Amino acid sequence: MSDLRIPADLLPADGRFGCGPAKIRPAQVEALAASRLLGTSHRQAPVRGLVGSVRSRLADLLGAPDGYEVILGNGGSTSFWDAAAFGLIERRSHHLAFGEFGAKFAKAAGAPWLEAPSVASAPAGSRPLLDDVDGVDVVAYPHNETSTGVMHPVVRAAQGLTVVDATSAAGGLAFDASASDVYYLAPQKNLGSDGGLWLALVSPAAIERIESIAASDRYVPESLSLKAALDNSRLEQTLNTPSIATLVLLDEQLGWMLEQGGLDAMAARTRRSSDTLYAWAEARDDAQPFVSDPEHRSQVVVTIDFDASVDATAVTKALRANGVVDTEPYRKLGRNQIRVATFASIEPSDVEALVASLDWVLERL
Numbered sequence: 001m002s003d004l005r006i007p008a009d010l011l012p013a014d015g016r017f018g019c020g021p022a023k024i025r026p027a028q029v030e031a032l033a034a035s036r037l038l039g040t041s042h043r044q045a046p047v048r049g050l051v052g053s054v055r056s057r058l059a060d061l062l063g064a065p066d067g068y069e070v071i072l073g074n075g076g077s078t079s080f081w082d083a084a085a086f087g088l089i090e091r092r093s094h095h096l097a098f099g100e101f102g103a104k105f106a107k108a109a110g111a112p113w114l115e116a117p118s119v120a121s122a123p124a125g126s127r128p129l130l131d132d133v134d135g136v137d138v139v140a141y142p143h144n145e146t147s148t149g150v151m152h153p154v155v156r157a158a159q160g161l162t163v164v165d166a167t168s169a170a171g172g173l174a175f176d177a178s179a180s181d182v183y184y185l186a187p188q189k190n191l192g193s194d195g196g197l198w199l200a201l202v203s204p205a206a207i208e209r210i211e212s213i214a215a216s217d218r219y220v221p222e223s224l225s226l227k228a229a230l231d232n233s234r235l236e237q238t239l240n241t242p243s244i245a246t247l248v249l250l251d252e253q254l255g256w257m258l259e260q261g262g263l264d265a266m267a268a269r270t271r272r273s274s275d276t277l278y279a280w281a282e283a284r285d286d287a288q289p290f291v292s293d294p295e296h297r298s299q300v301v302v303t304i305d306f307d308a309s310v311d312a313t314a315v316t317k318a319l320r321a322n323g324v325v326d327t328e329p330y331r332k333l334g335r336n337q338i339r340v341a342t343f344a345s346i347e348p349s350d351v352e353a354l355v356a357s358l359d360w361v362l363e364r365l
Helices: 026-034 045-062 077-087 100-108 204-214 226-234 244-260 262-283 312-321 348-363
Strands: 069-074 093-097 118-121 138-142 161-165 182-185 197-202 287-289 301-306 337-341
Touching: 026 244, 045 069, 045 197, 045 244, 045 262, 069 077, 069 226, 077 100, 077 182, 077 197, 077 204, 077 226, 093 100, 100 118, 100 138, 100 161, 161 204, 197 204, 197 244, 204 226, 244 262, 262 287, 262 301, 262 348, 312 337, 312 348
Parallel strands: 093 118, 093 138, 138 161, 161 182
Antiparallel strands: 069 197, 182 197, 287 301, 301 337
């Protein structure tokens, strides 16, 4: 299959369809090359101004209600899960686990100073119901499960703080920010930056919880302290030295998203791209969307199963040999499928070209 040469007029102009790290637009790279901030102090006004711009633009993009703040810290979502176990969960949490990343947060919440978390699970490709659970003070779930291509609406839980993993959703899915208390993310998906940073839109109730736990006798490492992240964010900085390049790429992407029409425009863009792929899969006899319920299907991470007559590995290898990369399925899912990001940076026309390239390859299997 690696010997197949897809006609150039069928190929996407940009063949990057990875689910993270994801496509970075050329304009972002140009902004990075032009930046005079690399190699300068992150405690001085120019970099603090950059952090302030990121916080302000992200709040605008997500439609932050009055009283909500954007905070940020070093490390990605994995670091945030540990920070939440130290500084956000008071006693016990409830988690929806319908893929790799929701389950990882539930595992992190099993810290010895907390009560064992409650977990509602569902098989890959579906999602559990958000039921009431007594005695919990945090309810956590992904807005979008990157591993499986299932999305969950952002709805407020009946009890506790509503904490939403938005790593692959933020900037690509519309939502009501007032329905969550913590909407946290790492910026290497729709927001077109590199990893190593977490950001969160937090409500007044979440801020009160962070400050309350910080004032208690619970031990919290400074590097995982949400109170330290809150205090430093209000100073337009991070506790430790951040990647300036990550911030520059992120700031440029946020500016572009706002110029294009904001979150509604980005959501329409990702919906167009994902609809193209789902319609293609449903029209073929040898493929189908992995997520059977259309209401559960992600519009930013599309998973498509092939039947036994198609070797998905051969398909992704042929695509990769032609410069169309990162369409492989999530490694732990172990299915005969492709997984395609339809993030905001990806041109819908390139998704249409991907479909044409897939048809060409499948005809020659």
